[in-house]
Amino acid sequence: MMADLGSRLFQRSDALASFTTRWRARFARDNPALPLAGPTIYQLWAYDATWAVALAVQKAGKLDRSFTGPPRSSNISNDLAQLGVSRSGPKFLNSILGAQFRGLAGDFKLVDGQLQSSAFEIVNVVGKGGGRTVGFWSPTAKITKTLNNGSDSGLKTVIWPGDLKEVPKGWEIPTNGKKLKIGVPIKDGFNQFVDVKTDKDTGRVTVTGYCIDVFEAVIKALPYSVTYEYMPFPDDSYDVLVSQVYYQVFDAVVGDTTIIANRSLYVDFTLPYTESGVSMIVPVKEDKSKNTWIFLKPLTTDLWLASLAFFFFTGFVVWVIEHRINMEFRGPPSQQMGTIFYFAFSTLVFAHKERLESNLSRFAVIIWVFVVLILTSSYTASLTSMLTVQQLQPAVTDLSELIKNGDHIGYQDGSFVLGLLKQQLKFEENKLKNYSSLDEYAEALALGSKNGGVAAMFDEIPYLKLFLSEHCQDYTMVGRTYKTDGFGFVFPRGSPLVSDVSRAILNVTEGDIMAEIEKKWFGDQTTCPSDTSSVTSSSLNFRSFGGLFLITGFPYRRKSKNGLGTMILKISVLTLSRITPPVLTMGARLTAIILSEMLQRPRLM
Template sequence: MFLFLAFISAVAQNVTENKVEEFHVGVVLDLGTTVGKVAHTSILIAIEDFYAVHPNYTTRIVLHIRDSMSDDVQAASEVLDLLENYKVQAIIGPQKSSQAVFVLALGNKHQVPIISFTATSTSLSSRRLPYFVQATARDSAQVCSIASIIKTYGWREVVPIYVDNDYGRGIIPDLVNVLEGIDAHIPYQSAIDESATGEQITQKLYKLMTMQTRVFVVHMSYSLGSLFFTKAKGIGMMSKGFVWIITDGRANLIDSLNPSVVEAMNGALGVESYVPKSIELDNFTMRWYMRSRNDHPNDPTLKLSIFGLWSYDAIWAVAQAAEKAKITEEKFQRSSALKNYTSSKTLENSRNGPTVLKAILQTKFQGLSGYFDLSDGQLQVSMFQIINVVGKAHRVIGFWNAQNGISQQSDQRTSNTTYSATHNLNIVIWPGESTEVPRGWKIPTNGKKLRVGVVAGAGYPEYIDANEDPLTGEIKASGLAIEIFEEAVKRLHYALTYEYIVFNTTENVSSSYDDFVNQVYLKEYDIAVGDITIRYNRSLYVDFTLPYTESGIAMVVPVKESVHMNAWIFLKTLTPGMWFGTIILFIYTGIVIWLLELLGNNKNVHGPIPRQLATMIYFSLFEEKEKVKRLTSRIVLVIWLFFLVVLKSSYTASLTSMLTVQQLQPTVTNVDELLKTGLAVGYGRGSYIKSLLEELGFDTSKIKPYDTPEDYHNALSMGSKNGGVAALVDEIPYIKLFLAEHCKGYTMVGPIYKTAGFGYALQKGSPLVGDISQAILNITGGDTMIQIEKKWIGDQNNCQNVGTISGTDSLTFDSFAGPIIATGVASTTSLVIALITYFCKNKQAEPENGDSEQILPPETGGDEERQCQQAARARGMHGQINKAMRDGSLVMCRGERIHNSWVSSSARF
């Protein structure tokens, strides 16, 4: 029995072993490259590790490794051979995106899954090629992290440099779109042929040096990138002021580069795929290096990269899919007559291809490279790390993910940083061993001059004027706008060469200035300099610097003597409303204090009506403890007297000013007054202010245009009733210029409307905007601006009428709203509390009054006795009875009993 059981067990084991199915997988690599060597070792280890962990699986992957020799046609030929002669059910590879174009067509046609861990081009869409699976980070996944770096440091222009093939060109559309989202622009693209020589690369670099942009994104293959950076260092482009950002295709292999190449890349930033640390990764790394020395003894410096980890995880994904699909039948059929003829036309579709593809896409696990998920036909990568090349190595300076943007830590839960414009990276060593953040652009010394447009024939030559020298032909410009511009250029940290180009205005100044600014948009000028108002419609197609003048629109109106010296001048210190309010509050406060004291039995408030009125007036003017008894009365009186002190001080100061200083008041104080009275108003001919006045409601017939400051003066002198205008509406810089020449008799009222002021117009995205704006701030905030204004406009300190003037100097009710409200609230509150207290006490005293009346004897007769009782009931208070007795108004009551009753009743009260 024992021998029989052993025999049966052996037979069963043999049957089980025979049931193990082979799953043929082709592997197409460039075995002569660094990536090919790294992946080859990782794939071999992956097969061993997988079946050591899963010994009970009934499928076994059989690898067929082929070398494409970095040739696209050879790669396609090897795939055909694998499909024809080895009936592979899946293919790992090819290595390059250009090779994948040929291979993917075969896989898609014959329904064989193609899994590449190195072909990253975005053009290899899984939607168009459903049987292609990218087990790597697609190039489009990293463009957001690159844009985040650019946004962090505030660079506005970027030049991409890429290899001119499918791999290089594939990233450009995504890069352009994401840069537009952060308001950065690509002024130029540099494509370099993959077979370019060192001399050709040098010529490309020299061309880039003649441009002002200094931020470059390099997207190249391993070998071409090494030659490129070596040449860049040789011509001085790896020096201070330059910014280099390398994509993950090169950054992922930074450890495998020659030390001399790494040294040439010093200062560059890079984006590489993030690999979380784990014990499994450490163990694999040790085994990989031991295996690599045996597999590639002639390349001892070979380093493990992310591509080795992706190839390892890709094998595990295919092995799991093979077990899940349970492939047991023949995959291809072909005619025996064509047995030795290799052609895709002779191959039939794989019957189990869709099943295998579905199993691969459903495979998810925690791999060596991180969470390995191919559900969308590509590896889902959520985090990148940002590196800085320093010395002969690199260091990690930050991390990026789609949810939180840039951070200094990989654990986003401990970071409160966001996709923002703050430096959320560790210190960067830039090219030239500088720690100062590069500006990102520079005007090249051998580049063309900056074209500066200036206006000729403008209405205000004090601000801008230009003409051509008849002898030399040179354009000479002058004016306040020109002097500020030239001073700003001097304060830049670099040399800026420029030349003036004249723009002649037409009769319609407003439309001419729109056309002038439009020349910048059309790139006829690099910058437009002049008295250009910063307006919304213009900012849509150009960028403006910060304003160099005051902003706003105001009015110029004649002034008149506001105070006439007469016997009643003391009444003009307060407005009629203030006089009336003060008198009402005066009476009200006196009444309140009198009532408070009356309710408190203050003997000073009794007596004839004239005397009580005098008491009220006295309470409103003085505070005397002997006169005022109640605490609430004193509180009200203190608050009232505080108001009187404030009013008295203000009244005295205002009256003094009226009597000693000449008072000038504008004839018109606001725009509403002009609209109500229907007076005419003037403006500068051709200015957009006409449309503004029409929007405010002015009749077109009341709006009159004028050309020169002298015309303004004549029109204002005539007045609206004599054919002139009552006010001139213009921008504040022009008004200041007018008042500098015509100071006496005029003043500025406003501003009545807000504007942004005068600025310089530059092309959208121009890096000069920030630098010139910073220089303008430096100028306007110091003494230089005062000196420039004195030179072109004059010293306005001598003109007392410059500035905003209010319509009246009288003290208004609103000026004392606080003390008035406090006095009224205190008086009313005190009176209400006193009344409530008084009525409550009287209500409690009523029952006691009733009891006292019962003890009085009945009226038994006698007029004197009845008179005495009625007087007692009428008075009810002992003190008042005594007073009446002293006055002789009452007669003595008969009987001791009645006298005692009065005494008892008085005591109760």
């Protein structure tokens, strides 16, 4: 036996040693032709049982030697039934059941008519060298390292098959005592997924990475033990690596191996353990909005023109109300025109110095100042946003645009994505370039298609997310996602491990272990601003302030008997009812009305 665990009755005593010596001497004398053998546990039990009967007779004292006759029955079919029943039987039976003594096989005690062992010795059998005691079991102390020591619970170190000190989980699938040969790819880039390193001095191979950690976590989650060893595979082609399982070079393949239809014809895949899909990343270009005329961008053209028109409009309304009763609004036409413009624009910074006499004009100015306050606050906020928020737009948004422009496309070296680009997406092979690392991706995208690089990079989503986690400000993921089944582990067709490993993958991915592994290798992949199609700060339009301008024009409806208030209201409604009219024409008409009104009224000195 190799590294087995068993138990035996603990029976070491001087009496047993003496009995064994006498037994062997008698056995050798009576059976000279047979090999020498010691007493077995059954022979010791028989010896102790004889002693129990003798002690019971001694304890019972004087017994009635008479017997009662056998029961009368017509169904008596054997001689044993013809025996009588001792009148001292019950007394003798009680003496036997109550017997307790230290026998050769241990403490002799009957409980419910059954012999109870005093202690078992737990033995670890290692090789052919015999067994080593690792603990004891007794009815009182249970399992302990030393006999009759309840505080020293547990077992000593147990050596399991394979010279292992860890408790095995058992094994349900025969492996003929061999370790599983696990093929792993040797990669030049994307070492976060699989990284194979060889010590130059010792030649020892170390395999690490996201896929490796997931595989080892899955193996630990199996209900039995699986021993394995990693075997690096230098070929760049994943199809060739997968075929090694089909040709029985490897027992399995662990790595960033994508589940695709043509591979499943020759091998079995487990359930996927990563996000699936193929997409593309492209550079983002900055919207050069920080120019000389950036201060005009917070408001749209119609809002700018409408605001200017209402500045003149408000000044004109105040002049109409005040110039007959207020000396500050009198004088030559040119002076009155200047007063109108100056008063209107001074309200922009609340610095108008003209004193108003009419309550109606004061009310009009109060409303207009409120409009100006809202307008300037919104303008300031919008301009601040434009000056501080970077404007990002993807350089390419659609696959057809790449094909139309004849741009070069990049993909990961050795990936099945090459076949996807050629067969499904119909790219010409001379337009495709292969790259092996994140740095090569970034360099090729930075150069662009016209300068020896590429316009877009196609790859599986796990790789693209890893790339964007390091270059999120310069690149973004765009376009549709082409369906794939993600990464899976490879086993031979019909392997009984596939179903068990798949169930273990579900247990790992649904728990916290997967999140810890992802954080270890990829960090906290937070959402990057470039993940959205654009980051913009939209201009304010005329409709945003239509209600304010309507409020400004409405109070002047009843100003005068000559219809001036009606004219003002009509101008306001006209302006609001046409959000995209020729506002400039409306402004020109309003200016003409102001000049006509001033020229028709008598000069007041």
